[in-house]
Amino acid sequence: MRMGDMNGKTVVVIGASGVLGGLISEALAERGARVVASAHSAAGMLKAASVAETVLPLDIADEASIKEFSSALRDEVESIDGIVIATGVAAFGPMAETPADVVSQVMAVNATGPISVITHLLPLCREGGESFVLTLSGKIAEIPTAGLAAYSAAKSALYAYSGAAGREIRRGGVRWVDARPGHTETGFADRSIHGAAPDFGQGMEPRVAAERIVQGIADGERDLPSTAFVV
Numbered sequence: 001m002r003m004g005d006m007n008g009k010t011v012v013v014i015g016a017s018g019v020l021g022g023l024i025s026e027a028l029a030e031r032g033a034r035v036v037a038s039a040h041s042a043a044g045m046l047k048a049a050s051v052a053e054t055v056l057p058l059d060i061a062d063e064a065s066i067k068e069f070s071s072a073l074r075d076e077v078e079s080i081d082g083i084v085i086a087t088g089v090a091a092f093g094p095m096a097e098t099p100a101d102v103v104s105q106v107m108a109v110n111a112t113g114p115i116s117v118i119t120h121l122l123p124l125c126r127e128g129g130e131s132f133v134l135t136l137s138g139k140i141a142e143i144p145t146a147g148l149a150a151y152s153a154a155k156s157a158l159y160a161y162s163g164a165a166g167r168e169i170r171r172g173g174v175r176w177v178d179a180r181p182g183h184t185e186t187g188f189a190d191r192s193i194h195g196a197a198p199d200f201g202q203g204m205e206p207r208v209a210a211e212r213i214v215q216g217i218a219d220g221e222r223d224l225p226s227t228a229f230v231v
Contacts, residue, residue, distance in 0.1 A: 006218060007032035011082040012073065014060065014117055016052050017044030019186035020136070021086030023210035025051040028084075031218065036076060038069060060087050060113035061105060070120040080124045082217065084134045085114040090188065093195030095149040102194040103150045110154035115161055125174050132175045132217055135162050139182040139226040147198060166222075177216060179224040181209045204229060 011028050015021040016037030025035045029051060037052035039045040040059055048055045056072050059065040073080075089109040091102050118133055125131035141159035144152035159178055166176030183189075184204045189197035209229060216224045 005031075009033045009081040010036060010077055010079070011084060012036045012038070012080055012121060013052065013084045013086060014038045014058065014114070015085065015087035016048040016055070017041075018086055018088075019188070019206050020184065020210055021084070022047065022051050023207055024084055024086055024213055027210050027214040028217075029053075031214065033081075036073065036080070058117075060117060061108035062113075063116060066113065066116050066120060069117070073121070074124070077124070079126045080121065081126055081130065082132045082134065083118055083121050083125070085117065086136055087114065088136070088188065090148070090151045090192040090197070091194035092148060092151075092189075092192050092197050094147065098150055098194060103153075105193060106150040107154045107157070110151070111157040111161070114158060115165075118165075122169065122174065127173050130175075131173065132177060133162075133166075133169070134177045134179060134213065134217055135159075136179050136181070136213075137162065139180050141178075141180055142226055175220070175222060177222060177224060179213050179216065179228075180226045181212070181224075181229040182226055184209050 011033045013021055013025045013035055016025045017039040025037060029035050035052040036054045037048040038056055038058035039048040045055045054076055056069055058069040087109055089106060091098055091106050135158055137155045137159035140152050141155040144156055162176050162178040183200040184206050186206050212229055
């Protein structure tokens with residue numbers, strides 16, 4: 001798959017109501033892809049509808065919801081060309097002050113939920129060596145950070161899983177790309193479920209990150225480390 005060669009491609013974007021997920025969806029659609037999106041809330045579904053042809057409800061932290069989403073998707077499409085996971089939730093503060101239920105939620109939204117979604121949707125991926133999975137573990141997966149232990153652990157888990165599982169599915173002609181941009185100005189840190197975000201400094205423009213990710217998908221890249229996002 002090369003830049004601009006997405007006409008007729010069907011891409012599922014999980015988390016299209018978020019800033020980065022929405023921009024990725026928009027960039028994919030501009031290149032001719034049909035975007036099928038997920039969103040958690042009614043407001044999120046309305047927002048995602050502005051960048052996607054079809055929007056289906058999904059609570060990525062709930063296995064029953066994931067199964068319902070997978071079933072509903074099969075009613076919409078016979079096959080897909082790509083899966084983009086753009087969901088995420090953060091928690092901040094010392095590990096000793098982070099409740100277990102918060103850690104569980106962070107792990108579910110950032111790691112175990114995405115893994116389950118991908119597992120359910122992989123059988124829909126077209127054969128032929130051009131299908132892809134795109135996960136966003138972020139730079140924190142490369143550099144686990146004090147004060148962000150739960151978030152670091154979740155993203156590191158997703159990164160490790162992508163590396164191992166990516167080698168497995170490559171045999172079936174599916175490319176797994178993990179993207180690890182640094183801090184991006186999406187307002188994500190201000191929406192944490194626990195604690196207050198540290199001062200991350202000025203982050204990357206979300207559209208720049210989204211365009212780089214979609215370029216990587218279209219150009220057939222197999223990994224997008226943090227160094228790929230240096231501007």
